[in-house]
Amino acid sequence: MTRSALKAVADELDIPYYRPVGDECELFEHAFRHRLPLLLKGPTGCGKTRFVSHMAAKLGRPLYTVSCHDDLTAADLTGRYLLKGGDTVWVDGPLTRAVREGAVCYLDEVVEARKDVTVVLHPLTDDRRLLPLERTGELLEAPDGFMLVVSYNPGYQNVLKALKPSTRQRFLAIEFDFPEPEAETAIVARESGLPEGRIAPLVRLAGALRDLKGQDLEEGVSTRLLVYCATLIRSGIKPERAIRTALIEPLTDDADVRAALLRVADIALG
Numbered sequence: 565m566t567r568s569a570l571k572a573v574a575d576e577l578d579i580p581y582y583r584p585v586g587d588e589c590e591l592f593e594h595a596f597r598h599r600l601p602l603l604l605k606g607p608t609g610c611g612k613t614r615f616v617s618h619m620a621a622k623l624g625r626p627l628y629t630v631s632c633h634d635d636l637t638a639a640d641l642t643g644r645y646l647l648k649g650g651d652t653v654w655v656d657g658p659l660t661r662a663v664r665e666g667a668v669c670y671l672d673e674v675v676e677a678r679k680d681v682t683v684v685l686h687p688l689t690d691d692r693r694l695l696p697l698e699r700t701g702e703l704l705e706a707p708d709g710f711m712l713v714v715s716y717n718p719g720y721q722n723v724l725k726a727l728k729p730s731t732r733q734r735f736l737a738i739e740f741d742f743p744e745p746e747a748e749t750a751i752v753a754r755e756s757g758l759p760e761g762r763i764a765p766l767v768r769l770a771g772a773l774r775d776l777k778g779q780d781l782e783e784g785v786s787t788r789l790l791v792y793c794a795t796l797i798r799s800g801i802k803p804e805r806a807i808r809t810a811l812i813e814p815l816t817d818d819a820d821v822r823a824a825l826l827r828v829a830d831i832a833l834g
């Protein structure tokens with residue numbers, strides 16, 4: 565094998581596996597090239613984070629991922645002065661580091677963050693692409709390599725936590741959902757190492773459980789849970805036990821709902 569062929573294989577191995585479900589990879593590349601921010605919408609565990617890490621690696625950009633929560637403030641993203649050995653030193657937060665390095669910054673579940681976060685995001689997400697750091701007096705201009713990607717799960721939305729139109733309309737948006745059965749079977753096989761023939765029934769069961777969303781379940785089974793289930797089976801756990809542990813128990817704490825889900829599993833798996 566030639567040197568360049570070896571390098572191509574090594575590069576390929578460094579890129580986290582992601583199987584496209586539509587034209588999302590192409591859209592991401594265009595957004596990156598035109599310096600446009602991106603919003604990913606979709607249920608938990610459907611591949612959004614994997615997609616972003618795949619694309620960042622493919623484009624050769626470092627990636628900073630932040631899981632947002634309701635205590636996350638603008639300072640957690642931009643940075644703060646900290647005491648170090650008697651001195652006060654400025655420490656960049658992940659967003660500032662991403663801007664300085666020209667990296668991809670991924671804010672997962674951005675709606676969870678405190679309101680002051682949007683103040684920081686607004687000048688970064690229009691054509692100015694600026695990050696003002698009031699504390700240090702700096703005004704950073706994002707280089708071409710910087711890209712902001714945010715995600716949220718519309719299923720968890722409530723009025724108080726919805727993104728304001730003035731924030732939403734600064735982003736391109738791509739909707740994600742669980743992959744089609746054939747693609748999901750291939751993904752779970754690749755991730756778990758279990759043969760596809762043994763995964764197809766699990767994917768069918770996931771479909772049946774997803775159909776119950778909104779009735780007794782807040783969320784359907786994620787692709788992530790399917791990977792966990794297949795991993796347990798491959799590791800030697802009996803399928804019935806793996807299904808209960810990975811596909812039923814994480815969905816509900818209600819004994820009646822759990823019993824109903826187990827019946828659905830019995831029927832779906834024949």
Ligand SMILES: Nc1ncnc2c1ncn2[C@@H]1O[C@H](COP(=O)(O)OP(=O)(O)OP(=O)(O)O)[C@@H](O)[C@H]1O
Pocket residue numbers: 581582583584585606607608609610611612613614615672717743751755787788791
């Ligand atoms: N299209 C895909 N290609 C490869 N792997 C996938 C794909 N979709 C889902 N997966 C698998 O599902 C797992 C969960 O996906 P991921 O962590 O990206 O979900 P998410 O949508 O970011 O969830 P959350 O919103 O909870 O952060 C991944 O670790 C991967 O194993």
